[in-house]
Amino acid sequence: MKAETLAALQDARAKRRAVALATRLSDAAEALVYRDDAKGELAGDAAIVSAAHRAMDIGKSETVDIGGAKIFLNVYVPPPRLIIVGAVHIAQSLAPMATMLEFDVTVVDPRGAWATTQRFPGVKVIKDWADEAFQEMGLDVSTAVVTLTHDPKLDDPALESALKSDVFYVGALGSKRTHAKRKERLSEVGITDEMFARIHGPVGLNIGAKSPAEIAVSILGQIIEVRARRLEALSAPKVAAA
Amino acid sequence: MSDALEVLDQVGRWKADGKGVAVATVIVTWGSSPRPVGSQLGVDDAGNMVGSVSGGCIEGAVVKEALDAIKDGKPRLLDFGVTDEQAWDVGLACGGKVQVFVEKVN
Structure with missing residues (x-):
């Protein structure tokens, strides 16, 4: 390994x-193969670059045989990230639980009394409107977004931005009735039915969760499931259409 | 993944201190091996280690090869497994097989 390679991995x-x-x-x-770029001695080999892209998609390092040469593909993908919109009671359970599951957790809430590091020790807290915070952070395919505020002023812009990105999970707290009203409001800002269908709402697996901690478990159970199914689908061998 | 990057951080510090450094990486596993593909062990020229490529059973042998790689600059492909006499000698009793790639950081 070259010293420059090491520096590039850290960067x-x-x-x-x-x-x-x-x-x-x-x-x-x-x-070094990135989604949109490749550098180094083997960067000109299209088969290697394409195998590296596939390994990145499924997030799995592996040794492959390309043109008779053994190539090891070591994948460094950012850890999954959970962005919690609303520094509320459920978030206080959700943030530490997600951290235990090795998510990179950020809590976003523009309300100063809520978004404090005291209420959320050990995780990033951003005191800002979600859509503005998202722009700063950059939403990507390894990110999950959950809205918990119950306040359309805070939740809606977050959902709108999340649905216009390629995050792997979007969840919104609220009853079926709240969710139906949400659909009407979001359709006015260009969220189609198909886009809206990506929202998991009411959020979480239906396990009869009542307390904030139980609701956090149901949300994380659903996020784990969605992520695992996605990775399974990506790693399944592609079957040619008959 | 974060493990691997912690290894690379230490390797980077050793390198910046002017030490000879090698990195060993698990590249193939069969059966029940204790560490997944991509797991890494960094070794400096004094034999200091960071990270792991097994539960501790093959590290000794890997460090020895890493020190040789630091000296001659050549990459190495090492096989460890229960069918391998050497693996028994170094104690890979966990029932799996692993292949480890060792290379110098230039």
Whole structure:
């Protein structure tokens, strides 16, 4: 491994940029493969770059055989991220539980009395409107967004931004009735039925959750399920249409 | 994944201090092996380690190869498994097989 490669891997992590390091095992020749770029001695090999993209999609490091050469693809994807909109009671259970599950957790709420690091020790807290915070953070395919405020002023802009991005999960707290009204409001800002259908609402698995901690478990159960199914689908061998 | 990056952080510090450094990476596993593909062990020229490529059963042998790789600059592909005499010697009794790639950081 080259010292520059090491530095590039560290830089990619700091920027939450997914990267795969391809190494030819016979001579340690390398390529750093990003979603939109590739660098290094092996970067010109389209088969290696394409195999690296697939490995990044499923988030799994593996050794592959390309043109008779053994290539190890070491995938460095950013950890999944959970953005919680609303520094409310449920968030106080959800944030530490998600941290235990190795999510990179951020709580967003413009209300100063709620969005304090005292209420949320050990996680990032952003005192801002969600849509503005999202712009700063950049929503990506390894991000989940959950809205918990019950207040359309706070939840709606967050949902609108999340649905216009490629986050892997969007959940919104609120009853079926609240959810139906939400649909009407969001349709006015260009959210189609198909886009709206991506929202998990009422949020969480139906396990009869009542307390904030139980609701947090039901939400995380659903996020784990959605993420696992997505990764399963991506790693399944592609079957040619008959 | 964060494990692997912590290893690379330490490797980077060793390198910045002017030490000879090698990285060992689990590249294939069969059966029940204790550490997944992509797990890494960093080794400096004094034999200091960071990270792991097994539950501790093969690290000794890997460090020895890593020190040789630091000296001659050549990458190495190591096989450990229950069918392998050497693996029994170093104690990979966990029932799995692993292949480890060792390379110098240049």
